[in-house]
Amino acid sequence: MAGELSTSPGAREAQRKPVGRTVWVSGPVVKAEVEHSVFMGEQMEVGDERLIGEVIGVSGGQALLQVYEETEGLGPGRPVFSTGLPMFVTLGPGLVGSVFDGIQRPLHALEKAGPYISRGTKATPLDTEKRWHFVPRKRAGEKIGAGEVLGIVQETSVIEHRVLVPPEVSGELASVVPEGEYTVADVVATVRRHETGEEMSLTMAHRWPVKRPRPYHSHLRPEVPLITGQRIFDLFFPLAKGGTAAIPGGFGTGKTVTQHQLSKWAMADIIVFVGCGERGNEMAEVLLVFPELADPRTKRPLMEKTVLIGNTSNMPVAAREASIYTGITIAEYYRDMGYDVALMADSTSRWAEALREVSGRLEEMPAEEGFPAYLAARLAQFYERAGYVETLGGATGSVTVIGAVSPAGGDFSEPVTQHTKRFTRCFWALDKDLAAARYFPAINYLESYSGYLDEVGEWWHRKYDARWRALRDEAMRLLQEDSRLQRIVRLIGEDALPDEQRLIIEGSRLLQEACLQQNANDPVDTFCQPEKQLALLGAVLHFVKRAEEVVKKGAPIHRVREMAVREEIVRAKEKIPNDQLDRFKELTRRIDEEMDALYRDFRRVT
Amino acid sequence: MMRESGLFQCGLKSVSGALVFLEGARGISYGEMVEVIGGDGRVRPGRVLIASRETVALEVYQGTEGLSPAETRVRFLAHGLEVPVAEEMLGRTFDSFGHALDGGPEPLAREWRDVNGAAINPAMRAYPRDFLQTGVSAIDGMNTLVRGQKLPIFSASGLPHNRLAAQIVRQAEVPGERAGFAVIFAIVGASRDVADMFRRSVEESGALGRVAMFVNFADDPAVERLITPRTAFTLAEYLAFDRGMHVLVVVTDMTQYCEALREVASAKGEVPSRKGFPGYLYSDLASLYERAGRIRGREGSITQVPILTMPNDDITHPIPDLTGYITEGQIVLERELDRADIYPPINVLPSLSRLMSDGIGAGRTRDDHAHLSNQLYSAYAYTRRIRMLAAIIGEEELSGRDKMYLEFGRRFETEFVGQGPEENRSIAQTLDRGWEMLKLIPAADLTRVSEQELAAHLK
Numbered sequence A: 001m002a003g004e005l006s007t008s009p010g011a012r013e014a015q016r017k018p019v020g021r022t023v024w025v026s027g028p029v030v031k032a033e034v035e036h037s038v039f040m041g042e043q044m045e046v047g048d049e050r051l052i053g054e055v056i057g058v059s060g061g062q063a064l065l066q067v068y069e070e071t072e073g074l075g076p077g078r079p080v081f082s083t084g085l086p087m088f089v090t091l092g093p094g095l096v097g098s099v100f101d102g103i104q105r106p107l108h109a110l111e112k113a114g115p116y117i118s119r120g121t122k123a124t125p126l127d128t129e130k131r132w133h134f135v136p137r138k139r140a141g142e143k144i145g146a147g148e149v150l151g152i153v154q155e156t157s158v159i160e161h162r163v164l165v166p167p168e169v170s171g172e173l174a175s176v177v178p179e180g181e182y183t184v185a186d187v188v189a190t191v192r193r194h195e196t197g198e199e200m201s202l203t204m205a206h207r208w209p210v211k212r213p214r215p216y217h218s219h220l221r222p223e224v225p226l227i228t229g230q231r232i233f234d235l236f237f238p239l240a241k242g243g244t245a246a247i248p249g250g251f252g253t254g255k256t257v258t259q260h261q262l263s264k265w266a267m268a269d270i271i272v273f274v275g276c277g278e279r280g281n282e283m284a285e286v287l288l289v290f291p292e293l294a295d296p297r298t299k300r301p302l303m304e305k306t307v308l309i310g311n312t313s314n315m316p317v318a319a320r321e322a323s324i325y326t327g328i329t330i331a332e333y334y335r336d337m338g339y340d341v342a343l344m345a346d347s348t349s350r351w352a353e354a355l356r357e358v359s360g361r362l363e364e365m366p367a368e369e370g371f372p373a374y375l376a377a378r379l380a381q382f383y384e385r386a387g388y389v390e391t392l393g394g395a396t397g398s399v400t401v402i403g404a405v406s407p408a409g410g411d412f413s414e415p416v417t418q419h420t421k422r423f424t425r426c427f428w429a430l431d432k433d434l435a436a437a438r439y440f441p442a443i444n445y446l447e448s449y450s451g452y453l454d455e456v457g458e459w460w461h462r463k464y465d466a467r468w469r470a471l472r473d474e475a476m477r478l479l480q481e482d483s484r485l486q487r488i489v490r491l492i493g494e495d496a497l498p499d500e501q502r503l504i505i506e507g508s509r510l511l512q513e514a515c516l517q518q519n520a521n522d523p524v525d526t527f528c529q530p531e532k533q534l535a536l537l538g539a540v541l542h543f544v545k546r547a548e549e550v551v552k553k554g555a556p557i558h559r560v561r562e563m564a565v566r567e568e569i570v571r572a573k574e575k576i577p578n579d580q581l582d583r584f585k586e587l588t589r590r591i592d593e594e595m596d597a598l599y600r601d602f603r604r605v606t
Numbered sequence B: 001m002m003r004e005s006g007l008f009q010c011g012l013k014s015v016s017g018a019l020v021f022l023e024g025a026r027g028i029s030y031g032e033m034v035e036v037i038g039g040d041g042r043v044r045p046g047r048v049l050i051a052s053r054e055t056v057a058l059e060v061y062q063g064t065e066g067l068s069p070a071e072t073r074v075r076f077l078a079h080g081l082e083v084p085v086a087e088e089m090l091g092r093t094f095d096s097f098g099h100a101l102d103g104g105p106e107p108l109a110r111e112w113r114d115v116n117g118a119a120i121n122p123a124m125r126a127y128p129r130d131f132l133q134t135g136v137s138a139i140d141g142m143n144t145l146v147r148g149q150k151l152p153i154f155s156a157s158g159l160p161h162n163r164l165a166a167q168i169v170r171q172a173e174v175p176g177e178r179a180g181f182a183v184i185f186a187i188v189g190a191s192r193d194v195a196d197m198f199r200r201s202v203e204e205s206g207a208l209g210r211v212a213m214f215v216n217f218a219d220d221p222a223v224e225r226l227i228t229p230r231t232a233f234t235l236a237e238y239l240a241f242d243r244g245m246h247v248l249v250v251v252t253d254m255t256q257y258c259e260a261l262r263e264v265a266s267a268k269g270e271v272p273s274r275k276g277f278p279g280y281l282y283s284d285l286a287s288l289y290e291r292a293g294r295i296r297g298r299e300g301s302i303t304q305v306p307i308l309t310m311p312n313d314d315i316t317h318p319i320p321d322l323t324g325y326i327t328e329g330q331i332v333l334e335r336e337l338d339r340a341d342i343y344p345p346i347n348v349l350p351s352l353s354r355l356m357s358d359g360i361g362a363g364r365t366r367d368d369h370a371h372l373s374n375q376l377y378s379a380y381a382y383t384r385r386i387r388m389l390a391a392i393i394g395e396e397e398l399s400g401r402d403k404m405y406l407e408f409g410r411r412f413e414t415e416f417v418g419q420g421p422e423e424n425r426s427i428a429q430t431l432d433r434g435w436e437m438l439k440l441i442p443a444a445d446l447t448r449v450s451e452q453e454l455a456a457h458l459k
């Protein structure tokens, strides 16, 4: 199979003669009578327009196909062509910076056919004319193994594309081209394979079946945080490179904004953004903003490290399902080059609904809420493809998966949220009430959790501050006590509480306003450096600690609330830029000054 | 392709609900348009739902009443459902298929187009950022509609959404824009009274010339409702992307549409999902709502204001819920405001235009717009909290500052949100009125507007 997968990515070699005829068409589901055996998962072409489809069932002489394009106009008696290949993607230089639909058709290339997506339009995923400067890293006669770097190509100004020996290929390099300009269709090397002794030609690209995870050498413990520049995540519910996170939330709670924020600021080498069954205007926004916005590390346009997959809600439903697999396979491919890749899927619920819709057409026995019984298994398989690994070539790389979930009615008890919860280790619960109060990010800190706290803690302590975990736990305690008190406040009012309890409420309020809230549209605060995150949290907790002392001395709460420095702390996130962290020392000094003054006032009185 | 020409007669197997099943048809295709001709000679349009070598299922618009298997004939038309599109359709009223309903001549269309349209290539979209004025302050000032956006109105039974719909249809405009402006009004499942009211209101305003109306009456068959908005969008796409016009499409009532979809789905025996609605309700709604937008390199735009009534005032009901998951924000009408006689009863707090921030400001609306609306929003949010407090402890117990907010709230609701159904406010009037409201709260609280703005607008 690998042999076939490694051949030229240009033409799809669907057989010229049909292998069967359609007998039944309803929406994306087609039944066909086929002469010779087709296999489960095989990519097919249907009708005279050769619509792309996949075999999702075979029995006797009949094949059940799911078609990834509009089937209107297709009827019984039309030809069906086999490709002999499972559903695959083409992997090679040129992926980064591209926008694909769910079945990896480059959307910019489809523009030639007009502003609308028309059926049967074909375009190769990678530009086959473009010449890349290939620098070989191996010499003829050398032994090569799967996943080793055969040569490199500068794909964008920030991404060095490592042309790898495809998985499952090893042997002796019979020939390799000299450094120079080549297209993805040109043969750049031939290898004499160990197992078979046959010679096989390699290009800079190869194909890979989307449903099959790409192999790696070994799994590593995810212990390096994926810094996102968003305080609620980095400080409170951290994600690790190679980890998994779910962002469930009702409409308008901030799933997309959060995923855009992570795409813009997360410390990943490559971003794969899958817009799965969501809005066209959101894709337009990304395409407007990403080429303009600079990556915080490289200062180069974000688009130079981004692969976009856009299968919007009005595009064919079945291709929504494919878009997730296309995305994760591309992510694994860059992982294999030794990169840290972050994949966003917005929204996995639309993908689950695509499964449901096709399952419904097949009249399968539904499980919960009409979803097929295999929903949980599919979700598990998807999130299992995340990981921090040692690659076949000996490098380390990671795929981090962040999936948005859109529960019906915003109710997390529905099946997609529940199953996703089982297979992801971070749960970032978005809250309708917080979003309605325009409290952003609307993460419910009581319902959310991270399973990576212990792992990434070591990294923080080594790299930044040994107090990371202690500060975080102290802040969480404050929030939790506050929420316990809020239940009482609802019954008797805040004024009825003793002062030390009111101070907890005050402290929690300050923590939320000054630290947890973070406006994605604020030019400064949209991204917060780890050092600044710690400084900010430190300042808030310092304020709370000092306030405790003065309140114990009898200072009334309202004096604490009205302190000028309190307002300064709240504004610090937006007023103090990432590169002027010295100003936090000044802030701490002013906290002390004002607290000291208040302390003196009341010591004199008592 | 081989096709049996003309009428196809034999083998009509059964009729059930809106569906007709027949056997032995050849050369047909999925989604193809058909004409079903009953014993009385009446021609009913329909569509192929299952194209099969054995049994073909047809969906018959205008219902199957009176059809008997023995007498019914079917003509296959070899294309999808097509409707006429022409600029001359502005100023006229049509049924769901584009037939004249106003006694005038049938449209002289140069072109017929498939009602389902085709998905815009997302990479070809232009990001919407230009202002569309409705003349309604709570929308223009606080939840600005942007050309190419889809912004629904969430209403409930008994609330004046029809009046608001008519007002928007009459007043909408794109200030300072040379390209033509048109409104398409799709009325789904309305009583004849309501439909007449809409027509009269548009006629009397003199705006009729730029409005095309598509009407599906409450007593028309349910499956026809599935066509009405599609016909409207087909004309909208032609006007916007072929003729370069800015088009606003108002659809009311999407709840009627969704209920028709449920009815048709259950007649087909499909497995229902939440509340009996089919599992593909999201995709189906998206196939309508996503027809809003702009296209790179083309002048026009399609903006959508779908109106729906939330069953039981429940925003988590699948219809508003799935709508909210597709549209770019929502305008929420509130019963409490309506009871207090505020028209339009828009609660600006749960309302949100997600594209507003990029579509307002200098050169679009006015430079002070963002800060002003922010300040009004936070002052009103505070007012609502104070009101709850006042309900517990009594208004007299409130501080002087909080009493000022109560007054602000009252005036904001009656004078800013509230306006006459005939009152058309320019964006400048709306914003100036907003500043008037801000005079009612303590100056020290005006932290969201800048010093310069204060100096310029509060004097």
Ligand SMILES: Nc1ncnc2c1ncn2[C@@H]1O[C@H](COP(=O)(O)OP(=O)(O)OP(=O)(O)O)[C@@H](O)[C@H]1O
Residues within 6 Å of the ligand: A249, A250, A251, A252, A253, A254, A255, A256, A257, A258, A406, A440, A441, A442, A518, A519, A520, A521, B324, B325, B326, B354, B355
């Ligand atoms: N971190 C944030 N900072 C500022 N505003 C935010 C933030 N998060 C969300 N918002 C606001 O909330 C609105 C809705 O957010 P978003 O589009 O991400 O919701 P969503 O959860 O993806 O909704 P849907 O399910 O409908 O796609 C945004 O348009 C923005 O106004």
Ligand SMILES: [Mg+2]
Residues within 6 Å of the ligand: A255, A256, A257, A278, A346
């Ligand atoms: Mg979203």
